[in-house]
Structure formats: structure tokens, C-alpha cells
Amino acid sequence: MKIHEYQAKEVLKSFGVAVPNGRVATTADEARAIAEELGGRAVVKAQVHAGGRGKAGGVKVVANPDEAAEFAAGLLGSNLITAQTGPQGVPVNTVLVEEPVDIAQELYLSVTVDGAAKSPVIIASAAGGMEIEEIAEESPEKITQVHIDPLIGYQPFVGRRVAAALELDAALARPFGALLGGIVNAFQNKDLNLVEINPLVVTGDGSLLAADGKIDTDENSHFRHRDLAELRDADQEDPLERNANDKGVQYVKLDGDVGCMVNGAGLAMATMDVIAQVGHAPANFLDVGGGGTEEQVAEAFKIIVSDPDVKKVLINVFGGILRCDVLANGIVSAYKEVDVNVPIIVRMTGTNAEEGAEILRNSDITVAVAADLNDAATKVAEIN
Amino acid sequence: MSILVGEDTRVLVQGMSGREGTFQTERCIAFGTNVVAGVTPGRGGTTHIDRPMYDSVAEAVEQEGANVSLIFVPAAFATDALLEAAEGGVDLIVCITDGLPTLDMAQVAQYLTKKGVWLIGPNCPGLTSVAEKQKVGIIPGNIHAEGRIGVVSRSGTLTYEAVSQLTALGIGQSTCVGVGGDPIIGMRHRDILELFENDPDTDAVVLIGEIGGTAEQEAADYIKNHMSKPVTGFIAGATAPPGRRMGHAGAIITGKAATAEAKKEALRDAGCYVADSPGQIGITVQRMLAERRISA
Numbered sequence: 001m002k003i004h005e006y007q008a009k010e011v012l013k014s015f016g017v018a019v020p021n022g023r024v025a026t027t028a029d030e031a032r033a034i035a036e037e038l039g040g041r042a043v044v045k046a047q048v049h050a051g052g053r054g055k056a057g058g059v060k061v062v063a064n065p066d067e068a069a070e071f072a073a074g075l076l077g078s079n080l081i082t083a084q085t086g087p088q089g090v091p092v093n094t095v096l097v098e099e100p101v102d103i104a105q106e107l108y109l110s111v112t113v114d115g116a117a118k119s120p121v122i123i124a125s126a127a128g129g130m131e132i133e134e135i136a137e138e139s140p141e142k143i144t145q146v147h148i149d150p151l152i153g154y155q156p157f158v159g160r161r162v163a164a165a166l167e168l169d170a171a172l173a174r175p176f177g178a179l180l181g182g183i184v185n186a187f188q189n190k191d192l193n194l195v196e197i198n199p200l201v202v203t204g205d206g207s208l209l210a211a212d213g214k215i216d217t218d219e220n221s222h223f224r225h226r227d228l229a230e231l232r233d234a235d236q237e238d239p240l241e242r243n244a245n246d247k248g249v250q251y252v253k254l255d256g257d258v259g260c261m262v263n264g265a266g267l268a269m270a271t272m273d274v275i276a277q278v279g280h281a282p283a284n285f286l287d288v289g290g291g292g293t294e295e296q297v298a299e300a301f302k303i304i305v306s307d308p309d310v311k312k313v314l315i316n317v318f319g320g321i322l323r324c325d326v327l328a329n330g331i332v333s334a335y336k337e338v339d340v341n342v343p344i345i346v347r348m349t350g351t352n353a354e355e356g357a358e359i360l361r362n363s364d365i366t367v368a369v370a371a372d373l374n375d376a377a378t379k380v381a382e383i384n
Numbered sequence: 385m386s387i388l389v390g391e392d393t394r395v396l397v398q399g400m401s402g403r404e405g406t407f408q409t410e411r412c413i414a415f416g417t418n419v420v421a422g423v424t425p426g427r428g429g430t431t432h433i434d435r436p437m438y439d440s441v442a443e444a445v446e447q448e449g450a451n452v453s454l455i456f457v458p459a460a461f462a463t464d465a466l467l468e469a470a471e472g473g474v475d476l477i478v479c480i481t482d483g484l485p486t487l488d489m490a491q492v493a494q495y496l497t498k499k500g501v502w503l504i505g506p507n508c509p510g511l512t513s514v515a516e517k518q519k520v521g522i523i524p525g526n527i528h529a530e531g532r533i534g535v536v537s538r539s540g541t542l543t544y545e546a547v548s549q550l551t552a553l554g555i556g557q558s559t560c561v562g563v564g565g566d567p568i569i570g571m572r573h574r575d576i577l578e579l580f581e582n583d584p585d586t587d588a589v590v591l592i593g594e595i596g597g598t599a600e601q602e603a604a605d606y607i608k609n610h611m612s613k614p615v616t617g618f619i620a621g622a623t624a625p626p627g628r629r630m631g632h633a634g635a636i637i638t639g640k641a642a643t644a645e646a647k648k649e650a651l652r653d654a655g656c657y658v659a660d661s662p663g664q665i666g667i668t669v670q671r672m673l674a675e676r677r678i679s680a
Contacts, residue, residue, distance in 0.1 A: 084627065113486055115567045115597045115634060118493040133639055150490035191485050193567075220633070221485035223460060250631045254623075265565060265631025266539020266594055269620035270662035273644075276623045277661045285624070287631040318541040318548075320524050321404075350524060350544065373545065374663035 001217045002049040003231045006096045008213035011190060011228075012197075015182040019210045022098030031072035034097040035065040043101075044071045047094040049236040051131075051214075052082035058092070061100055068097060090236050101211050106199035107166060108132060109180070111148075111187040119147040120187060122158070122180065126166050128199035154184040171206065179208050190228060191221035240284075240307055247299045249288065256281025258380055259310035259342075261300050263288050263322045271316045274373055278381040283310045292322045297330025302338050314380055315346045316373070324348040324356030332363045343368065343383045347376040386513035386559045387534070387579040387586070388476060388502070389452065393518050396421040396444040396474070398465045399456035401432050408456065408480075408522050409433060415525040416517030420448040441472030452476045454510065454520050459483035462506065466492045470501045477570070478520045482507035486633065489568040496570060503570025507632070509540040509562035515585060523547070523560060531556015531680060533669065534580040536573055537592035538565050538599070538632070542620060542662070546592055549666030555673070555680040558586040565594075565632030573603040581611050587678050588614045590669055591656070595621035596635045596642050604650035614676045616669045617651040618659040619644040 003011075009019040021038060024047065025031040035042040042065075046058035053059050058080045062068045072095045079089035106128030114121040127135045127142045135143060144165035146158055159177025168176055179200075187195050194216035201211045222229040234242050244251035250265065258275045262268035265287050272282040284307065288300045304313055317327050327348065347370040348356045360367055368383055370376035395412070399405040400422030410433055413419050421444040422432050428439030438444040441453060453469040455462060455477065462481040469477045477496070484506050496503050504511055510521010514528045527544055529551040537543040543562050550557060561576050563569055573591060580586045593600035600619060607615055622644040624630050626637040637643055648658050659668040673680055 113490065113567050115569075115599065116572075116602060118490055118497075118568050120487070120490065136639070149494065150487060151494050188487060191487050193486065218486050220459065220483045221487070224485075252625075252628050252630065254625065262541075264539055264541030265635060266537070266542030266592070266620050267545055267662075269594055269624060269630050269635065270542050270545070270618075272623040273620060274662055277663075282623055285628075285630050318544045320522065320541060320544060349548065350527070372663070374661075377661075377663060 001219050001232060002236070003215050003217065003228070004047045004049070004094070004233065005045065005213055006047055006094070007231050008215035009210065011186055011215060012183065012195070012210055012213055015186040017179055017182045017186070017210050018208060019213065020098040020101055022096055024094045024096050025072060026076065026094050028069040028073035028076065031095055031097050032065040032069035035062065035068035038097070038099045040064050041100050042068050043098045044068050045096045045098070046075050046080050046092045047096055048080050048090045048092055049233065050080070050082045050084040050090055052084050053080065056080055056082035058082070093235060101201050101209055102204040103201050104204050105202040107202065108135065108198045109183065109200045110194065110196040110198070111184055112194045114147065117147050119150055120184070122146045122148065122162060122184065124162050124166055132198070148184060153188060154181045156181070169206070172202065172208070175208055191218045191225060192216065193218050240303065244303045247303070249286065249296065249300045249303060251303060252285040253307070254282050254284050256283045257309055257311040259283045259304035259307060259313040261286050261288060261304055261313070261315045263292060263317050263320070267316065267318060271314065274377045275314065275380055278377045280380055283307055288322065292326070294326050294330040294333065297327050298334035301331055301334040305338055305340050305342065310342060312342050312380065312383065313344045314376055315344065316376060317348050317350070319348065319350030319352055319356070323352040324350065325352045325359060328356035328359035332359060332365060335363070335365050345370055345376055345379045345383060347373065386516045386518070387576070387583050388504070388511055388559065388561070389513050389518040389520055390516050393418055393452055393520070394420045394448065394450045395452045395454055395520055396423055396441065396448065396450035397454045397456065398423045398441065398469065400424065400435070401427055401437065402456060405456035406433060411525060412519045415512070415519040417519050420450050441468050441474065445473040450474060452478065452520060455479040455481055457481060463488040463492060466503070467495065470496055470499050474501065476502045477504070478510045479503065479505035480508065480510055480522060484566070486567055489566060493568055493570060504561065505564045505569060507566045508564030508569070509543060511559060511561040513559045514557050521562065523562065527551060528560070529554070529556035531558065532585060532587040533557050534583065534586040534589045535560040535592070536576040536580070536589065537562050538594050539592065539620070542592060545662065546590055546618070546665045550590070550669060553666045553670050555666070555669055558583065565634055567597065567634040573599045574606045577603055577606050577611060581613055586613065588616070588669070588673060588676070590665065591615055591617045591651070593617065593619045593647055594632070594635050595619070595624050595630065595637050595644050596632070598641055600647040601641060601650045604654040604656070607656060608654035614657070614672050616657040616659060616665070616672050617648070618662060618665050619647045620662065
């Protein structure tokens, strides 16, 4: 789960990582007051769950408190559209007002999980300020990766190794090691998927400061990190996704017009692919889950048909733990509650597929039944 | 012969007395799996679905000679169950449970590697050896036909889809393995390919991957440098947008290498047959077998 920059910085601060002084504001007046406290000059940053804020006009260095207020007023209550958001953008409900940072050098530093090595990995580069993807493409030799044995955790030699790879001044090696230790400990103790500091700034007077901070938490660990779970900002989620999430349905809104409901993530992605193969585009990813109940199926169906972009629906279920009769009953019960005026194509196979087909035949729903995945794709293309 | 399980397999089930554990274990037994015990703390000395129950894995190993553990316990207890299984002395663990914290799995995976215990999963459908009638997991038993094609996949229902397409074309399977959709799992595609390469009862392999991570590139590297048997690949998620998690915790495009196109390219480069549509996995295998003159 993504959290805001200011929240990430709070987490990092609690692990001894230095961040610029500042606070969040939800009104222009608050932004003005914070800038005054900081001595007038400040950086005002929109707090949204999307990267690319700078280029999208969501970050500004302001010269005085009035300018801070003016810039904050323009951002607060608006939607910020960045390269990483959809065309409707994401709402800006808070801004972070911070002291400006005196930058001598910008570094890149992150910790994430490397599935191949089955370990956390530190990724560092002296080419900070750029996206890591860009660095990887333009100058991969400038990227250093060091794995952390999860059974041992952070040790100071790791810090020395990374500092040497970054060619830091000898005087910085020790403080850098302490900072890196704090970041790795935050990653392990808080069960994070990602900590990214870009840039990590070496200031003019030779100290280290996390000028930005991005954290992605592991939702599977939220049962033991209630404090992180509470940081969820539902306003940053697509309204359809938020509703689905709250109902325990795995749903991602996409750009196309063919709604799909599938059991299992792999088959759900494959179903999206098969829709694209016949020249259409999926309106969503949706996995009803292995242990889906009739109620869950009904909710999932309602989520799909409540999307105004959906012009037809493909239901593709390989019955296993989720039986096809349960699926059919879920569809029938949802159908009664919502107004459905788009064609529905159903492909069911596996456990109790015959019973499921019988339930659909005996209902007053009109569905096109597909024999297999290829037939389902053909019907998606043909039926209007 | 088959990979991972065989006639010597003696399965204990952790969490067998739960609803899911009971339902799935009954299906394993019906398929022919040699389930010798169940383990649920506090249920030792009783029986469940005609099998003796033990309080600990160590006791089930000692009393019943169990050497494989199948885990159905809830996510919050699964880390403990995995480590208990390894300490208890089994050689292979199959963990169906999903929702384990990633960093717990990092520790478990490292520990099991050091200990020399094999792990399939977590968040996986398990495996089925068709010829040896050993189903250690939740892959529906009725979709298989006995044969000589190995199947390895990250997902559940997509594996069933692929297997069904093979069976419908009269192409039987040797062993089918679902390695799981989490970022950190035990055995990966590459590891399973190595077992298939060395399995005298497998002639060719179907590899099903998806967006996220680099498991398919590792697999392609192994195929290119070490494999003599032909492979058909399919990668799910060609239409998935970058940066969005597609159900599986590991299914997220974080860079170019994680895209379906990059993975397909790696497989093609390794000489694999690649099915462009999920509806064409079966016929692509059929074509591969015909061109390589392998009888189904």
C-alpha cells in the first residue's frame, strides 16, 4: 500500500533518518504559517500517491510565505495529473511545506525485495534525482546492488561497501552507514515492500538529508502493523477500486470497455489478454478469489456493471474451489438488483459447470454461453 | 518416476482438520495420494478422515514416516507451520496458504535453502504427479490425462486452463507444478525445469509465466544453456498497465524486464515455442510435439 511522502518521512525519522524540517498543511493559511516558521523561503509539495509531481506542477520552491499560501491555494482541492495518474488525476488534500535544501550532491537510494535472491536488496546510485529506470538505461554501471541476508539483517560493513561504491567522501562514510542502517531497519521492522529516497541529498555543509521519501507497505503484514494500516488514504484510490477493495474483491480499473470477471489472478490476466487479441480492450482486472461466495460473486458483478465505461461483460470461470453453480447463483441474484443493459458472455468449466449452466438457463437472464476461451474471445468481438 | 513426489511419498497435512484442509485432503486421497497423517496442535491422538492426527510435525514424521508436508493453515500461522515442518524433518513442503508477509517468506526461504528442504509455494495450487497418482495440492484431479508433458506455472486457474487444453487434445501430463504468485517463493520455474530436464518420464515442458519479477528470464537462461527438451511458453499480462498489482503480490510491472513482452522475447530467444494467446497453449504444444517428432 502506498503512503504519502510526509508519512514516509515520519517513518524514516523514527529510524534516525534526517529529513528536512517541515509540516503538512490542509489550508493556504496553514501553508503560509509554516513557511513563516521556516524563515520565509520554502518548498511546497503536493501530497499524492503518484510520482512525477515535479513535472506536473505539484512542487514549487517559494520565496516567501505569501507565495507559499498562493501556491498551496492553487493545489489544495484540485486534482493533480501526472505521468503516473489517469487523465482525471488524483486529489490534493494536503501539501508538505519544508525548508529548502542546500544541495551539493544528489544520490539515489532504495531498498526493495529481490525475488530471485529471496532477499531484500539495497539499490544505490550516485546519479540521484533521476528515475532509477532512466539511470538503469543510460548508465547501468552507476547502479550498485547489495543484498541483505534476511536472517542476519543490516551490518555496518554493508554501509561501508555501499559508501565506497558511491565514492562518498571519507568523512561521510560513517554517517551514511548509520543512515543506511536506519533505512534497512525501517524496511525490515515495518515489513515494507519499498523504501525509496530520491534524492538523498549531500548538503553544502556535508550532511545527509532525505529530500524525498517513498514507502510501499506490505498489506499482508498489516495485521501486525496497525499504525501503517491506518495511513491508508482512500481518497487517492479510484472510486470503483475503493468500493471493490472494501468488499474484498481484487479489482483494477483499466481503460477499455469489456468488463471481465474471473477466478484467479493468472487466468484473469490471460482473459484480459484474450480480449485484446480480438481487437478490444479490458475495462478492468477482477479476481473473485478462490473461495468466492455467492455474495462475493454478486458484489463483483455489480462492481463491473456499475462502471459506465463497460459496454459488454465477459465472465470466465474455471471452477475449482469456486464452484460454477455458486457463480451462476451469484450472477442471478446480482442481476435482480441492478439495471443491466450490456450483453453478457459466460464461459464456465470445471467443478459443477453443468449445474451452473442449468441455473443460468432457468433464469430470466440472457447470456451468450462460450464453449472455451477462444470461443469467448470470438463472442466478445461479435456480440454487441 | 516423476518429479518431487513418487511412490515413496508419505504426506502429512498441517491444518487438515480445518474446513479447507478437510475438503482438499479428501480430494487428494481420492486421487490416490498417500496421506499418512494430519497435524493440528491439540488434536493429537484423534483421527480425522480416517487418518491419525498428531500435535506436531516431528511426531507425525517419527510415527508415520511422513516426508512431505502439505500446509493449509491461515496466513498468520503459516510462517510457524513452515518452520515447524522443516525442523520436523520432511524433505518437501507444499504451502497452499496465501497472504504471507513477504519478509517472513524471505527468512523462511533462506532458512529452508540452508537446511536443504524443498518448498513449493506459498500462494500456489501445489503439484500433481499424474502417473504416480500423487496430488499434493488443490489442482482438480479430473482435468488430467496421463502422459509425458511437464507443466510449471505461477498461477492456479490458468494452470487448470492450460492442462485442460492439453488433455482435450489428447496430450497427457507427467507432473504439473504451480510454484506460486508471491514475490518470494521456494522453488522457482528454473528449479522445476531442471527437475523436468532430468526426469526420464518427461519429454517436453509447458512453462506459464506472468508479468513481474525475472523468474521467466532465469528460466529462459536455463533453457538456452542447459535444456535439451523442448519448451512451450505463455506469459499472462500483456495488457496489464505498469505499476499496478494484478491480484498476485508478485504480478506488477516495475520495469521493462517485468513486462510480458520482455519475458516472451527471452523465451523466444532461448528457442521456446511461445503461445501468443492463452487460448492457443494447447495447439502450440501440439505443433511443438509434431515438429520435434515427439508422440503425445
